[in-house]
Amino acid sequence: MSHAVLLLAHGTPNVRGEMAEYLSKVTGGRALPDEVVEELKHRYAQIGLRETPGQEPPPLTKWTLAQGHALEQALGGTCVYIAMRNWSPYIADVVEQMRSDGVTKIRAVCLAPQNSRTSVGLYRRALMAAATGIDVEFVAEWAENPLLVQAFAERLQPVWSNASAELGKPVPVLFTAHSVPCRTIMTGEASIAGARPGTPMQDSPDPYPVEAKRTASLVAERLRTAGLTERGWYFAFQSQGVSGGPWIGPTVEDTLKSLKEEGHKGVVMQPIGFVCDHVEVLYDIDIAFKELAAGLGLKLWRAESLNDSPTLTKALVGIAKSEEPVEATSLSPAKVG
Ligand SMILES: C=CC1=C(C)c2cc3[nH]c(cc4nc(cc5[nH]c(cc1n2)c(C)c5CCC(=O)O)C(CCC(=O)O)=C4C)c(C)c3C=C
Ligand SMILES: [Fe+2]
Numbered sequence: 001m002s003h004a005v006l007l008l009a010h011g012t013p014n015v016r017g018e019m020a021e022y023l024s025k026v027t028g029g030r031a032l033p034d035e036v037v038e039e040l041k042h043r044y045a046q047i048g049l050r051e052t053p054g055q056e057p058p059p060l061t062k063w064t065l066a067q068g069h070a071l072e073q074a075l076g077g078t079c080v081y082i083a084m085r086n087w088s089p090y091i092a093d094v095v096e097q098m099r100s101d102g103v104t105k106i107r108a109v110c111l112a113p114q115n116s117r118t119s120v121g122l123y124r125r126a127l128m129a130a131a132t133g134i135d136v137e138f139v140a141e142w143a144e145n146p147l148l149v150q151a152f153a154e155r156l157q158p159v160w161s162n163a164s165a166e167l168g169k170p171v172p173v174l175f176t177a178h179s180v181p182c183r184t185i186m187t188g189e190a191s192i193a194g195a196r197p198g199t200p201m202q203d204s205p206d207p208y209p210v211e212a213k214r215t216a217s218l219v220a221e222r223l224r225t226a227g228l229t230e231r232g233w234y235f236a237f238q239s240q241g242v243s244g245g246p247w248i249g250p251t252v253e254d255t256l257k258s259l260k261e262e263g264h265k266g267v268v269m270q271p272i273g274f275v276c277d278h279v280e281v282l283y284d285i286d287i288a289f290k291e292l293a294a295g296l297g298l299k300l301w302r303a304e305s306l307n308d309s310p311t312l313t314k315a316l317v318g319i320a321k322s323e324e325p326v327e328a329t330s331l332s333p334a335k336v337g
């Protein structure tokens with residue numbers, strides 16, 4: 001019997017010309033208006049995505065591969081595979097490769113620490129559909145993992161201390177996580193109102209908003225000794241999507257305005273739902289929110305993404321090796337997510 005670790009990630013197009021096809025994977029086949037495709041091409045162009053293939057893979061791919069490589073080195077003997085839900089290497093193809101390599105047991109970890117049916121649930125559904133006959137241990141969340149929290153704190157502390165020194169007083173920290181549609185966090189009929197046909201009704205709330213705030217709160221606690229007070233941090237949901245219907249807040253836009261109105265002159269942002277750079281960090285925060293903040297008269301700093309953090313690798317080693325029980329994997333794909 002051969003065991004292997006499978007890291008699951010979002011996936012990103014390699015060139016701008018792939019955008020429409022990529023978006024149709026993200027939305028499960030629903031075509032988005034041309035203006036949306038063009039706007040996203042524009043955002044990806046601003047973070048360096050080429051029109052034609054180049055040498056350097058996009059940041060999300062580059063860092064995901066690097067994280068997998070670092071984990072495999074650290075595990076010393078267990079193979080680590082990488083698969084993406086929305087672009088190559090696709091989950092189904094990688095699982096086929098694992099099967100032909102003789103893998104009979106997979107420990108699957110999503111590179112998204114907080115569990116939502118719109119992210120982790122979809123990764124799991126794709127994996128379970130592909131991995132019939134293979135024993136799968138699926139780690140559904142690691143939002144409170146102490147080494148994950150430490151990794152985020154290590155990235156936040158230096159930028160927060162420098163920003164506070166520059167402005168002569170503690171600068172508020174704004175933790176963020178990706179927003180989800182309001183119906184995602186609802187139960188019963190409300191959880192499918194406006195959703196695409198076939199979306200299963202939820203009988204319990206999506207754990208995602210609670211888990212995201214829990215990660216943020218634990219990171220803030222780690223900065224207590226550096227001087228960040230209990231009331232010195234805030235939380236917002238970023239990057240509300242283009243799908244119909246409302247998405248959960250508070251938004252970063254509203255929060256930045258409130259911070260300005262409270263008299264602050266700067267803010268340090270840290271996205272705690274992503275473990276590497278991609279468009280929602282490099283465009284949404286570094287370009288769009290920075291511009292908005294500047295217009296408000298706020299200086300905006302961002303904590304560096306975890307990317308090649310050795311502490312993140314240690315967290316993944318612990319999760320990959322853990323004997324702790326994980327969620328049952330015999331759920332039928334239709335019920336997952
Ligand atoms: C917890 C929820 C989500 C996480 C985390 C997340 C990460 C993530 N998303 C992109 C890129 C895109 N996501 C898009 C749509 C979209 N994203 C989520 C949720 C999370 N994404 C939802 C619910 C949706 C809507 C899907 C639908 O059916 O319409 C899109 C499409 C454009 C848009 O709506 O904004 C892109 C592009 C990345 C790169 C990423 C982290 C790695
Ligand atoms: Fe998304």
Ligand SMILES: [Fe+2]
Nearest residue numbers: 178239241280
């Ligand atoms: Fe998004």
